[in-house]
Amino acid sequence: MQAEVYDRLRAEIVAGEFDAGAPLLELVLAERYGTSRTPVREALRRLEQDGLVERGERGMRVRTRSPEEILEIYEVRIALEATAASAAAERRTEFDLIRIRSAMATMAATPTTDPRAMAATNRAVHEAIWAASHNGTVVDLLTRLNNHLTRYPATTLAAEGRWVEAQREHAEILAAIEARDRDRAAERARAHMTRARDLRLAIYRAELGG
Structure with missing residues (x-):
């Protein structure tokens, strides 16, 4: 499930379904993908390593562009x-x-x-x-x-x-x-x-x- 959540979230970020700077709340994403928060947390960690998300003042968000x-x-x-x-x-x-x-x-x-x-x-x-x-x-x-x-x-x-x-x-x-x-x-x-x-x-x- 962790790999599936990672793949889906990554694909949606790359496709532009989340705006740059958009918050990525674990609870909301867990509901979106029909899973618990643990796979979402792991997916966000991997995406941070990939450079696709970053930590903001209120948690993880889609990395901004410049x-x-x-x-x-x-x-x-x-x-x-x-x-x-x-x-x-x-x-x-x-x-x-x-x-x-x-x-x-x-x-x-x-x-x-x-x-x-x-x-x-x-x-x-x-x-x-x-x-x-x-x-x-x-x-x-x-x-x-x-x-x-x-x-x-x-x-x-x-x-x-x-x-x-x-x-x-x-x-x-x-x-x-x-x-x-x-x-x-x-x-x-x-x-x-x-x-x-x-x-x-x-x-x-x-x-x-x-």
Whole structure:
């Protein structure tokens, strides 16, 4: 039951069914999911670790969003993505390359009418590159950072021209990894994520009405 409550609450927060800053009262959530308060308490604890909820003056609440947080998340993610790409260029195997190419092919075949599928296949490309780094700590940290970004549901890939641009940037990263060019792989990954950061900030400003 604990896992079920966690999965349901997490999905609803990511889907935007709870506003940023909305209180998450154990009793109310227990009634919502037809359970006791214990599974809810455990789910909230895990979601706090995921970065989706935070402690407020009156208990747990959906974590608020801000441009400062976007900058903080991307400051770290840009560095880690560059590290992952650099390590992948050094350590990748032929199987790693096959997995990255397969993920890229799936992304290319994804219809642009489905933003969620676009985001999922894009993440799969990144996860394949992370895996090719053969650095479990980097993979774990990047996964945690990505959890933070799930609270910003609009995908940057829906921006005009970004879908094609992102795939071209992925191809550049892959080419550097194939060539075992660590510096080039890191530089291309850094540029790719910097562009994503700038688009994420633009989306946030647009949501605020300017």
